[in-house]
Amino acid sequence: MTEHLNLSGVSHGYGDRQLLDGIGLVITAGEHVAIVGENGAGKSTLLRILAGLEAPDEGTAVSHGRVGYLAQTHGLPESFTVGAAVDASLASLRGLEAELDRLEAGLADAEDDDLETYGRLQTEYQLREGYAAESRVEAALDRLGLGGLDRKRTLGSLSGGEQERVALACVLADPADILLLDEPTNHLDARGTAWLEDRLAAHRGTVVVVSHDRVLLRKVASTVIEVDAERRAVTRYGNGYDGYLREKAAERxxxxxxxxxxxxxxxxxxxxxxxxxxxxxxxxxxxxxxxxxxxxxxxxxxxxxxxxxxxxxxxxxxxxxx
The missing domain is CATH 1.10.287 (Helix Hairpins)
Structure with a gap:
């Protein structure tokens, strides 16, 4: 299978505290992975390295494909409106739409290269379901308890939980090849959690999620990667979250x-x-x-x-x- 994420010889820490020591990890295209471990073991750090947001002290981290990343706390300015946050999440699609519009305007006199480019971009736009982007955003906001939210409201006018749900809806608006989510159910009610479980289980790309929600992990993860704080290493387990629990019981x-x-x-x-x-x-x-x-x-x-x-x-x- 094609690899989407590859870590080789990765070591990382903060000051004199080493979290990861020479780890190697390959996550293949379409694999759904849960990252588990003790608090402070380095799960969020590992996710940031996979997302390319934090460079390891040693080793290499390579990703193939578009990455959608959700942190435990969003990094958007509180002065942003909800609409601006949505537009930022869809910026890549908006750019693709603009390029398609430009090429369409000159199709009558287009050269072969332009026609080839137009066809390739049109295929990409369709695969990313660009035509349904706005409806996806509205559906996500509704399922996350924010239906009818005024797009002109600033993030600072929302509660902390509402801000995080807007951030989650934005990440899911443009279906990335790789979804990296850090504790995505923290601010969700039962309805929102159930919807997210179904949404992630149906995602055709790669999913890597850090979560303590066992129901979510059972429904979404086909593979579990445990971060061991004592060994500063990672261990892969197959057969889903229940398979992981069985293997851990056998190990004990x-x-x-x-x-x-x-x-x-x-x-x-x-x-x-x-x-x-x-x-x-x-x-x-x-x-x-x-x-x-x-x-x-x-x-x-x-x-x-x-x-x-x-x-x-x-x-x-x-x-x-x-």
Missing amino acids: QRWVQQYHEWIDAMDAEQRQADTVAGKMGYARQRDNDKVGFDFKAGTWQKAASSKVRNAQERLRRLEASP
Whole structure:
């Protein structure tokens, strides 16, 4: 399959806090991915790197296709009107429309190159469903609880939640090849969340979403990528969010089994160390044959001391690597 996103040898952090350490990641065209992990593990940072908004300290990040990105907090000026925010999100489509209009005006006398360009742009416009852009915006605003919102209102006149819903509607207005969404359900009610689940599940392009909403993740994600804060690495899991939960449960069961085996081995090594040390002490107390004892005890003591050291070393290794 064609790759849409590729990270190679990516390391990144802030100050002395390292979040990602030499990670590699490929997300293919049409793949629907959930990014999960502990708070502060670097999920949002990873999403910004994938979006090309933040350059990694080391390594490369490459994307193929148009990217639509939603941050947890939108970055639009509060002086923007709702209409200006919508227009900004549709700027690429507006530019495509203007170029098509220009070419259409000269079709009667067009050269072959112009006709070829017009056909290519017309195909792109149709694939992006440019004719339905305005109706998509209205539908998105309505489903997100903002139906009938006056486009002349400034973002600053809206509540924080309303602003974030406008930002989400704008990202979804022009269906990008790659959607990167950071906690998109934070300000949605049940109706809006259900609509977004259906919208993302039906998206033909690539979807990468950071979310704690398990219902959304179950419905949307075919792949789960976990960001591990301790290892500063990522792990890929297939078979959707439920497959991820099953694999994590199996991993924990394996860890519990290994831990119990380690405890048993540690106890056995401790008993062996205690037993050998006890025998050595008993041998030192025997005094029936002074010369024979010294010879036998000296030889045995060396062997016993070696066993004690070996047992203690094995115990030390077990304690160091639980």
